[in-house]
Amino acid sequence: MPFASAIRAIIVDDQLTSRALIRDGLQQLGIQDIEQAGDGEQGLKALLQKPAHLVISDLNMPKLDGLQFLQAVRAHPSTQKAAFIMLTGRGDRALIERAIKLGVNNYLVKPFTIPVLKGAIEAVFGKLK
Amino acid sequence: MTLHRSAQRTEETEELPQKVHIIQGQYHVSDQPSVVLMTLLGSCVAACIHDPLARVGGMNHFLLPGADRDTNTREAERYGVHLMELLVNGLLQRGARKDRLQAKLFGGARTLERLSDIGRQNSIFAERFLKTEGITYLGGSCGGESGRRLQFWPVSGRARQAMIAGKEVPIVVPPPAPHVDGDVEFF
Numbered sequence: 362m363p364f365a366s367a368i369r370a371i372i373v374d375d376q377l378t379s380r381a382l383i384r385d386g387l388q389q390l391g392i393q394d395i396e397q398a399g400d401g402e403q404g405l406k407a408l409l410q411k412p413a414h415l416v417i418s419d420l421n422m423p424k425l426d427g428l429q430f431l432q433a434v435r436a437h438p439s440t441q442k443a444a445f446i447m448l449t450g451r452g453d454r455a456l457i458e459r460a461i462k463l464g465v466n467n468y469l470v471k472p473f474t475i476p477v478l479k480g481a482i483e484a485v486f487g488k489l490k
Numbered sequence: 491m492t493l494h495r496s497a498q499r500t501e502e503t504e505e506l507p508q509k510v511h512i513i514q515g516q517y518h519v520s521d522q523p524s525v526v527l528m529t530l531l532g533s534c535v536a537a538c539i540h541d542p543l544a545r546v547g548g549m550n551h552f553l554l555p556g557a558d559r560d561t562n563t564r565e566a567e568r569y570g571v572h573l574m575e576l577l578v579n580g581l582l583q584r585g586a587r588k589d590r591l592q593a594k595l596f597g598g599a600r601t602l603e604r605l606s607d608i609g610r611q612n613s614i615f616a617e618r619f620l621k622t623e624g625i626t627y628l629g630g631s632c633g634g635e636s637g638r639r640l641q642f643w644p645v646s647g648r649a650r651q652a653m654i655a656g657k658e659v660p661i662v663v664p665p666p667a668p669h670v671d672g673d674v675e676f677f
Binding site for chain 2: 375377378379381382421423450467471472473474475
């Protein structure tokens, strides 16, 4: 049972407002060590500088999109073990299936509540303390 | 009936207009000159966003859930953020660039005196979203006590509204709350 406070997370989303909402949600769950990036390229750079246990990434982003970012994360030895949760809108079923093939750990359909966010994280890490 | 015309007017098509009605909880993006996006607004807000260079635009129509009740504002905002994000992403997928986006906001009326000012909360949220995301806000028409019939030409960015009498104002339907336990699939 992992301590939420021990989890290092990174939120990758091109919308500042979305990032702020997710950050608030993670903080409410006890995760305090949170980095942020505006696209996959920045996200990968940040992850290589400071590895994270949990990556929460949007699917639609400029430069490296969510799938390309996931592929890059899984390809790099220092980041490949990070838990990766993809954020998506309804109707992205085909993309989610591609993400599953690329090694995503879980996904969340927007908009979601904090209990749903918690459920998605716990499905990957086990129950949070 | 008051007629309001937004500042920007460019050429429009000679073709017969293709009317697309947007209801609460929906959004639509188009780069077709013949398309006119239409909606009826009471306390809901519609964001009309347009890229003048890519000549693509779109409209959404949202109401923050629980804005009329004593609920967690942050939670309520998730729904609005989602609809704004769908619209912006839809525009970017059609060739728009975020730094060129121009937005107009309409709606947010206080249509029922006995209710709290839901409309104002909706328009404040929308303005804050645009500011946070760095999207140029050209103005529009928010507040007041009358509903609005809105038309938006996505290619030119032109918007036109007509104020409507109280009895014509659409009934507010609370948007579906996000599922608490139903949307996540574990694998």
